[in-house]
Amino acid sequence: MTPVQIRTRPPAHRRSATAVITVTVEIPADDPRLARRLTAALGVLAQSGGRVALAAEGAQQVPAEPAPATAPAALVIDVPGREVTLHGEPVALTRLEFELLAFLARHPGMVHTRPELLHYVWETPDLGLPGRTVDVHVRRLRAKLGEFDTLVSTVRGVGYRFARSTDVEYRPGPVQDRGLTI
Structure with missing residues (x-):
């Protein structure tokens, strides 16, 4: 060889x-x-x-x-269609909730800090402003994901991570990582 x-x-x-x-x-x-x-x-x-x-x-x-033969995924994140479905039913997400979920799901297993999420999802620099914007959006997103709320996990003192799961289907759209290098 x-x-x-x-x-x-x-x-x-x-x-x-x-x-x-x-x-x-x-x-x-x-x-x-x-x-x-x-x-x-x-x-x-x-x-x-x-x-x-x-x-x-x-x-x-x-x-x-x-x-x-595989059963259809229970949670589908369709980036080009900007739609999330849970057991075939659409989940109503705000624009930022969808962007947050899509960003986390695009990089499963990777931990993202709050400043990173502010930069890549909100497209605003972290200027040391007090506030829990990211935390509130994650809490609302988990509530809407129902039984899949554990997919978005907190890494204490660091940030958030999206867990890998066979029940999730991520349909990527055009690559728009906004400069994130892995």
């Missing part, structure tokens, strides 16, 4: 926050399990909002294992 070759093309436009990464991997023809595992790993990347294109050159493509 030859080493993996990686080429990265920087974002065409700074605000798009996307980059194209080309990876070339040579897999021995006598190891179809390795190809299936690599395809499954790329599928995970695609589910988290990335686009994945596979191309096989000079080798027989291994048919992918059929995906198991």
Whole structure:
């Protein structure tokens, strides 16, 4: 097996926050399990909002294992449609509640401080102003999420985190991370 070759093309436009990464991997023809595992790993990347294109050159493509039938997600966050549904029923969120939920869900497992949330969701700098704006919006958002209120968890003394869950479907829209680097 030859080493993996990686080429990265920087974002065409700074605000798009996307980059194209080309990876070339040579897999021995006598190891179809390795190809299936690599395809499954790329599928995970695609589910988290990335686009994945596979191309096989000079080798027989291994048919992918059929995906198991899954029930529709109980909580759907549709960013392009600006809609949140809970068991198929729309949830009435204000503009800032929706932006807050979408931002947290876009980065599951990542802790965001209150100043970060003020910057990226409210688009205002934290000038050390007293107030509990973020806390109040999180409390209202949790109340509207009902049984999924635990998805938005508090990290004491730090900020908030959105938990990873198989019951949540996040449908990303155009990337607008406003400069957030991970």
